[in-house]
Amino acid sequence: MPLDADTPLNSLGFAKPPADTRVVVAMSGGVDSSVVAAELASQGYDVVGVTLQLYDHGAALAKKGACCAGIDIHDARRVAEEMGFPHYVLDYENIFKETVIDEFADSYLAGATPVPCIRCNERVKFKDLLQTAKDLDADCMATGHYIQRKIGDRGPELHAGADPRRDQSYFLFSTTPEQLDYLRFPLGHLASKEDTRALAKKHGLVVADKPDSQDICFVPDGNYASVIEKLRPGAGEPGEIVHMDGRVLAQHDGVIHYTIGQRRGLGIGGLSVPLYVVRLDPDARQVVVGPKEALSTRIVPVREINWLGDEPFEARAEWPLSVKVRSTRPPREAILRPTGPTTAEVELFTPEEGVSPGQACVFYDTDSTRIYGGGWIWRG
Structure with a gap:
Protein backbone atom coordinates (compact mmCIF):
# COMPACT_ATOMS: atom_id res chain seq x y z
CA MET A 1 0.00 0.00 0.00
CA PRO A 2 1.58 3.35 -1.00
CA LEU A 3 2.17 5.81 1.82
CA ASP A 4 -0.13 8.80 1.95
CA ALA A 5 1.63 11.89 3.26
CA ASP A 6 -1.54 12.85 5.13
CA THR A 7 -1.98 9.46 6.81
CA PRO A 8 0.01 9.01 10.04
CA LEU A 9 1.99 5.81 10.46
CA ASN A 10 0.71 3.36 13.05
CA SER A 11 3.06 1.88 15.66
CA LEU A 12 4.16 -0.85 13.23
CA GLY A 13 5.06 1.66 10.54
CA PHE A 14 2.06 1.36 8.19
CA ALA A 15 -0.07 4.23 6.89
CA LYS A 16 -3.39 2.69 7.84
CA PRO A 17 -5.42 1.98 10.97
CA PRO A 18 -4.29 -0.91 13.22
CA ALA A 19 -7.55 -2.76 12.47
CA ASP A 20 -6.53 -2.89 8.80
CA THR A 21 -2.99 -4.08 9.63
CA ARG A 22 -2.54 -7.84 9.94
CA VAL A 23 0.42 -9.01 12.01
CA VAL A 24 1.49 -12.59 12.59
CA VAL A 25 3.06 -13.00 16.03
CA ALA A 26 5.51 -15.87 16.53
CA MET A 27 4.39 -17.20 19.93
CA SER A 28 6.70 -19.52 21.86
CA GLY A 29 4.39 -19.69 24.89
CA GLY A 30 6.75 -17.57 26.97
CA VAL A 31 6.07 -14.19 28.51
CA ASP A 32 7.91 -12.16 25.85
CA SER A 33 6.01 -13.24 22.73
CA SER A 34 2.77 -13.39 24.72
CA VAL A 35 3.17 -9.74 25.70
CA VAL A 36 3.86 -8.78 22.08
CA ALA A 37 0.65 -10.49 20.95
CA ALA A 38 -1.41 -9.06 23.80
CA GLU A 39 -0.13 -5.51 23.32
CA LEU A 40 -0.78 -5.53 19.58
CA ALA A 41 -4.23 -7.04 20.05
CA SER A 42 -5.09 -4.40 22.66
CA GLN A 43 -3.98 -1.68 20.22
CA GLY A 44 -6.53 -2.99 17.73
CA TYR A 45 -4.28 -4.81 15.27
CA ASP A 46 -5.49 -7.84 13.33
CA VAL A 47 -3.32 -10.33 15.24
CA VAL A 48 -2.75 -13.95 14.24
CA GLY A 49 -0.73 -16.04 16.69
CA VAL A 50 1.42 -18.89 15.37
CA THR A 51 3.33 -21.43 17.45
CA LEU A 52 5.79 -23.87 15.93
CA GLN A 53 5.92 -27.45 17.12
CA LEU A 54 9.63 -28.06 16.69
CA TYR A 55 10.41 -30.87 19.05
CA ASP A 56 8.01 -33.24 20.76
CA HIS A 57 10.00 -36.08 22.23
CA GLY A 58 9.33 -37.47 25.67
CA ALA A 59 11.03 -35.42 28.35
CA ALA A 60 10.91 -32.21 26.33
CA LEU A 61 7.14 -32.10 26.69
CA ALA A 62 7.23 -31.87 30.46
CA LYS A 63 10.31 -29.70 30.83
CA LYS A 64 9.34 -26.12 31.63
CA GLY A 65 12.79 -24.78 30.81
CA ALA A 66 12.54 -25.78 27.15
CA CYS A 67 11.02 -23.17 24.86
CA CYS A 68 9.26 -25.49 22.43
CA ALA A 69 7.76 -28.03 24.82
CA GLY A 70 4.09 -29.05 24.86
CA ILE A 71 3.22 -26.94 27.88
CA ASP A 72 4.36 -23.86 25.97
CA ILE A 73 2.02 -24.59 23.07
CA HIS A 74 -0.79 -24.85 25.61
CA ASP A 75 0.21 -21.52 27.20
CA ALA A 76 0.32 -19.75 23.82
CA ARG A 77 -3.16 -21.04 23.01
CA ARG A 78 -4.51 -19.80 26.36
CA VAL A 79 -3.10 -16.31 25.79
CA ALA A 80 -4.74 -16.17 22.36
CA GLU A 81 -8.07 -17.24 23.85
CA GLU A 82 -7.81 -14.62 26.60
CA MET A 83 -7.00 -11.82 24.15
CA GLY A 84 -9.47 -12.96 21.48
CA PHE A 85 -7.32 -13.56 18.42
CA PRO A 86 -6.82 -16.74 16.34
CA HIS A 87 -3.95 -19.09 17.11
CA TYR A 88 -2.42 -21.84 15.00
CA VAL A 89 0.12 -24.57 15.74
CA LEU A 90 2.32 -25.60 12.83
CA ASP A 91 4.21 -28.89 12.78
CA TYR A 92 7.77 -28.01 11.77
CA GLU A 93 9.44 -31.04 13.35
CA ASN A 94 10.89 -32.42 10.11
CA ILE A 95 12.17 -29.03 8.95
CA PHE A 96 13.67 -28.38 12.38
CA LYS A 97 15.45 -31.73 12.49
CA GLU A 98 16.85 -31.39 8.98
CA THR A 99 18.00 -27.78 9.24
CA VAL A 100 18.93 -27.41 12.92
CA ILE A 101 19.26 -30.62 14.94
CA ASP A 102 21.23 -32.63 12.37
CA GLU A 103 23.74 -29.82 11.86
CA PHE A 104 24.03 -29.39 15.63
CA ALA A 105 25.02 -33.05 16.02
CA ASP A 106 27.39 -33.04 13.06
CA SER A 107 29.08 -29.83 14.25
CA TYR A 108 29.74 -31.31 17.67
CA LEU A 109 31.13 -34.44 16.05
CA ALA A 110 33.48 -32.22 14.03
CA GLY A 111 34.83 -30.63 17.22
CA ALA A 112 32.89 -27.37 16.95
CA THR A 113 30.63 -25.65 19.50
CA PRO A 114 27.43 -24.85 17.57
CA VAL A 115 24.72 -22.31 18.41
CA PRO A 116 21.48 -23.96 17.22
CA CYS A 117 19.25 -21.05 18.27
CA ILE A 118 20.85 -18.89 15.57
CA ARG A 119 20.22 -21.53 12.91
CA CYS A 120 16.62 -21.89 14.10
CA ASN A 121 16.01 -18.16 13.67
CA GLU A 122 17.78 -18.16 10.31
CA ARG A 123 16.40 -21.34 8.76
CA VAL A 124 13.02 -21.86 10.40
CA LYS A 125 11.48 -18.83 12.12
CA PHE A 126 12.71 -16.11 9.77
CA LYS A 127 12.41 -18.28 6.67
CA ASP A 128 9.56 -20.80 6.68
CA LEU A 129 7.46 -19.10 9.35
CA LEU A 130 8.02 -15.71 7.75
CA GLN A 131 6.82 -17.12 4.43
CA THR A 132 3.76 -18.54 6.20
CA ALA A 133 3.03 -15.05 7.55
CA LYS A 134 3.14 -13.69 4.00
CA ASP A 135 0.88 -16.50 2.83
CA LEU A 136 -1.60 -15.35 5.49
CA ASP A 137 -1.55 -11.88 3.89
CA ALA A 138 0.07 -10.36 6.96
CA ASP A 139 1.65 -6.94 6.65
CA CYS A 140 4.48 -7.98 8.96
CA MET A 141 5.63 -10.58 11.49
CA ALA A 142 6.41 -9.69 15.11
CA THR A 143 8.50 -11.59 17.65
CA GLY A 144 9.39 -11.21 21.32
CA HIS A 145 13.12 -10.82 20.73
CA TYR A 146 15.01 -8.13 22.61
CA ILE A 147 16.45 -6.32 19.63
CA GLN A 148 15.52 -3.10 17.87
CA ARG A 149 14.59 -2.28 14.29
CA LYS A 150 15.20 1.36 13.45
CA ILE A 151 14.68 3.26 10.21
CA GLY A 152 17.88 4.82 8.94
CA ASP A 153 18.75 6.89 5.88
CA ARG A 154 18.82 3.75 3.71
CA GLY A 155 16.00 1.77 5.28
CA PRO A 156 15.58 -0.57 8.27
CA GLU A 157 18.61 -1.12 10.50
CA LEU A 158 19.21 -3.74 13.19
CA HIS A 159 20.14 -2.39 16.63
CA ALA A 160 20.90 -3.97 19.98
CA GLY A 161 18.12 -4.16 22.57
CA ALA A 162 17.86 -1.24 24.98
CA ASP A 163 18.55 -3.55 27.96
CA PRO A 164 22.10 -4.92 27.52
CA ARG A 165 21.29 -7.77 29.92
CA ARG A 166 18.52 -8.99 27.62
CA ASP A 167 19.94 -8.03 24.23
CA GLN A 168 19.59 -10.91 21.73
CA SER A 169 21.48 -9.40 18.81
CA TYR A 170 24.11 -12.17 18.94
CA PHE A 171 21.42 -14.70 18.03
CA LEU A 172 19.92 -12.61 15.22
CA PHE A 173 22.97 -11.46 13.26
CA SER A 174 21.96 -13.54 10.22
CA THR A 175 18.71 -11.61 9.72
CA THR A 176 18.82 -10.42 6.11
CA PRO A 177 17.82 -6.94 4.89
CA GLU A 178 14.75 -8.47 3.20
CA GLN A 179 13.68 -10.18 6.42
CA LEU A 180 14.34 -7.05 8.45
CA ASP A 181 12.00 -5.12 6.18
CA TYR A 182 9.16 -7.48 7.17
CA LEU A 183 9.97 -8.12 10.84
CA ARG A 184 9.01 -6.11 13.92
CA PHE A 185 10.44 -6.37 17.46
CA PRO A 186 8.05 -4.51 19.80
CA LEU A 187 9.99 -5.29 23.01
CA GLY A 188 13.41 -4.10 21.91
CA HIS A 189 13.04 -0.63 23.40
CA LEU A 190 12.08 -1.81 26.91
CA ALA A 191 14.55 -1.03 29.68
CA SER A 192 14.21 -4.32 31.54
CA LYS A 193 12.47 -7.69 31.73
CA GLU A 194 10.51 -6.31 34.67
CA ASP A 195 8.81 -3.92 32.23
CA THR A 196 7.74 -6.90 30.12
CA ARG A 197 6.32 -8.75 33.11
CA ALA A 198 4.46 -5.58 34.16
CA LEU A 199 2.80 -5.49 30.74
CA ALA A 200 1.88 -9.17 31.09
CA LYS A 201 0.22 -8.46 34.42
CA LYS A 202 -1.57 -5.45 32.98
CA HIS A 203 -3.18 -7.77 30.43
CA GLY A 204 -3.81 -10.46 33.06
CA LEU A 205 -1.81 -13.07 31.15
CA VAL A 206 -1.42 -16.51 32.70
CA VAL A 207 2.28 -16.48 31.75
CA ALA A 208 3.11 -13.24 33.58
CA ASP A 209 5.32 -15.01 36.13
CA LYS A 210 6.49 -17.86 33.91
CA PRO A 211 10.26 -18.46 34.20
CA ASP A 212 12.48 -17.70 31.24
CA SER A 213 13.55 -20.66 29.13
CA GLN A 214 17.14 -21.68 29.83
CA ASP A 215 17.89 -24.77 27.78
CA ILE A 216 18.02 -25.49 24.07
CA CYS A 217 14.54 -26.85 23.35
CA PHE A 218 15.72 -30.26 22.14
CA VAL A 219 18.26 -30.60 24.99
CA PRO A 220 15.89 -30.01 27.93
CA ASP A 221 18.30 -31.30 30.59
CA GLY A 222 21.37 -29.55 29.20
CA ASN A 223 23.09 -32.87 28.40
CA TYR A 224 24.28 -32.29 24.83
CA ALA A 225 26.37 -35.45 24.68
CA SER A 226 23.46 -37.78 25.40
CA VAL A 227 21.38 -36.19 22.63
CA ILE A 228 24.23 -36.48 20.14
CA GLU A 229 24.82 -40.13 21.04
CA LYS A 230 21.15 -40.85 20.36
CA LEU A 231 21.28 -39.03 17.02
CA ARG A 232 24.66 -40.41 16.01
CA PRO A 233 25.22 -43.85 17.62
CA GLY A 234 28.89 -44.46 18.31
CA ALA A 235 29.68 -40.76 18.63
CA GLY A 236 31.09 -41.21 22.13
CA GLU A 237 34.16 -43.20 21.10
CA PRO A 238 36.97 -43.09 23.68
CA GLY A 239 40.37 -41.55 23.00
CA GLU A 240 43.28 -39.69 24.56
CA ILE A 241 43.65 -36.41 26.43
CA VAL A 242 46.92 -35.05 25.06
CA HIS A 243 49.05 -32.09 26.14
CA MET A 244 50.08 -29.60 23.46
CA ASP A 245 53.64 -30.86 23.84
CA GLY A 246 52.54 -34.37 22.85
CA ARG A 247 52.31 -36.04 26.27
CA VAL A 248 49.38 -38.40 26.75
CA LEU A 249 47.83 -37.44 30.09
CA ALA A 250 44.66 -39.50 30.33
CA GLN A 251 41.86 -41.25 28.48
CA HIS A 252 38.45 -39.77 27.69
CA ASP A 253 35.07 -41.30 26.83
CA GLY A 254 34.28 -39.18 23.76
CA VAL A 255 35.33 -35.83 22.26
CA ILE A 256 31.66 -34.76 22.33
CA HIS A 257 31.89 -34.43 26.13
CA TYR A 258 34.35 -31.51 25.88
CA THR A 259 34.33 -27.87 24.73
CA ILE A 260 37.07 -25.33 24.00
CA GLY A 261 38.09 -23.52 27.20
CA GLN A 262 36.85 -26.26 29.52
CA ARG A 263 38.90 -26.72 32.71
CA ARG A 264 36.79 -28.79 35.09
CA GLY A 265 36.04 -32.47 34.67
CA LEU A 266 39.15 -33.32 32.65
CA GLY A 267 40.33 -36.01 35.06
CA ILE A 268 43.95 -34.84 34.96
CA GLY A 269 44.40 -33.35 38.42
CA GLY A 270 47.67 -33.23 40.32
CA LEU A 271 49.52 -31.05 37.81
CA SER A 272 51.26 -27.84 38.90
CA VAL A 273 49.64 -25.70 36.17
CA PRO A 274 45.87 -25.74 35.49
CA LEU A 275 45.14 -27.09 32.03
CA TYR A 276 42.32 -26.18 29.65
CA VAL A 277 40.90 -27.71 26.50
CA VAL A 278 42.58 -25.75 23.69
CA ARG A 279 41.62 -27.89 20.69
CA LEU A 280 39.45 -30.85 19.76
CA ASP A 281 40.63 -33.32 17.12
CA PRO A 282 37.69 -35.64 16.38
CA ASP A 283 39.54 -37.45 13.58
CA ALA A 284 42.30 -38.52 15.96
CA ARG A 285 39.78 -38.76 18.84
CA GLN A 286 42.03 -36.44 20.87
CA VAL A 287 41.24 -33.73 23.40
CA VAL A 288 44.23 -31.37 23.34
CA VAL A 289 44.94 -29.43 26.55
CA GLY A 290 47.35 -26.66 27.48
CA PRO A 291 47.88 -23.65 29.76
CA LYS A 292 45.41 -20.79 29.85
CA GLU A 293 47.56 -18.54 27.65
CA ALA A 294 47.22 -21.08 24.84
CA LEU A 295 43.55 -20.14 24.61
CA SER A 296 44.32 -16.53 23.63
Missing part, protein backbone atom coordinates in the same frame (compact mmCIF):
# COMPACT_ATOMS: atom_id res chain seq x y z
CA THR A 297 43.39 -15.65 20.06
CA ARG A 298 43.89 -12.45 18.08
CA ILE A 299 43.03 -13.56 14.53
CA VAL A 300 39.59 -15.08 13.96
CA PRO A 301 38.60 -16.48 10.53
CA VAL A 302 34.89 -15.96 9.77
CA ARG A 303 32.69 -17.27 6.96
CA GLU A 304 29.01 -17.33 5.87
CA ILE A 305 28.91 -13.60 6.59
CA ASN A 306 25.59 -11.77 6.55
CA TRP A 307 26.38 -8.10 5.97
CA LEU A 308 24.00 -5.35 7.07
CA GLY A 309 26.10 -2.29 6.26
CA ASP A 310 25.05 0.55 3.97
CA GLU A 311 28.09 0.05 1.72
CA PRO A 312 28.92 -3.27 0.02
CA PHE A 313 30.94 -5.60 2.23
CA GLU A 314 33.99 -5.61 -0.06
CA ALA A 315 33.88 -1.85 -0.66
CA ARG A 316 36.62 -1.39 1.94
CA ALA A 317 39.79 -3.30 2.74
CA GLU A 318 39.15 -2.82 6.46
CA TRP A 319 36.15 -2.11 8.66
CA PRO A 320 36.81 -0.79 12.19
CA LEU A 321 34.11 -2.43 14.31
CA SER A 322 33.44 -4.08 17.64
CA VAL A 323 32.75 -7.81 17.68
CA LYS A 324 31.29 -10.44 19.98
CA VAL A 325 32.79 -13.93 19.78
CA ARG A 326 30.44 -15.39 22.42
CA SER A 327 26.96 -14.37 23.46
CA THR A 328 27.96 -13.77 27.08
CA ARG A 329 30.90 -11.47 26.32
CA PRO A 330 30.79 -7.73 25.62
CA PRO A 331 31.76 -6.40 22.19
CA ARG A 332 35.51 -5.84 21.76
CA GLU A 333 37.20 -3.52 19.28
CA ALA A 334 38.52 -5.20 16.16
CA ILE A 335 39.39 -4.77 12.50
CA LEU A 336 37.29 -6.71 9.97
CA ARG A 337 39.13 -7.51 6.72
CA PRO A 338 37.04 -9.01 3.90
CA THR A 339 38.71 -11.93 2.12
CA GLY A 340 35.80 -12.71 -0.19
CA PRO A 341 32.08 -11.98 -0.67
CA THR A 342 31.14 -13.85 2.55
CA THR A 343 34.49 -14.48 4.28
CA ALA A 344 36.76 -12.33 6.41
CA GLU A 345 39.57 -12.20 8.92
CA VAL A 346 38.86 -10.48 12.22
CA GLU A 347 41.81 -9.05 14.13
CA LEU A 348 41.01 -8.43 17.79
CA PHE A 349 42.70 -5.46 19.50
CA THR A 350 42.76 -7.49 22.72
CA PRO A 351 43.18 -11.28 22.53
CA GLU A 352 40.15 -13.35 23.53
CA GLU A 353 40.27 -16.69 25.30
CA GLY A 354 38.33 -19.74 24.20
CA VAL A 355 37.35 -18.61 20.70
CA SER A 356 35.70 -21.73 19.32
CA PRO A 357 34.83 -22.91 15.80
CA GLY A 358 31.05 -23.12 15.45
CA GLN A 359 30.38 -19.98 17.48
CA ALA A 360 29.21 -16.74 15.87
CA CYS A 361 31.23 -13.57 15.45
CA VAL A 362 28.83 -10.62 15.42
CA PHE A 363 29.73 -7.14 14.17
CA TYR A 364 28.74 -3.94 16.01
CA ASP A 365 29.20 -0.25 15.31
CA THR A 366 31.74 1.17 17.76
CA ASP A 367 29.77 4.44 18.18
CA SER A 368 26.14 3.27 18.26
CA THR A 369 23.90 0.28 18.94
CA ARG A 370 23.78 -0.73 15.28
CA ILE A 371 24.58 -4.30 14.22
CA TYR A 372 26.38 -4.84 10.92
CA GLY A 373 25.71 -8.57 10.73
CA GLY A 374 28.23 -11.30 11.44
CA GLY A 375 29.42 -14.73 10.48
CA TRP A 376 30.57 -18.11 11.75
CA ILE A 377 33.96 -18.78 13.30
CA TRP A 378 35.90 -21.62 11.73
CA ARG A 379 39.38 -23.05 11.94
CA GLY A 380 40.79 -21.39 8.84
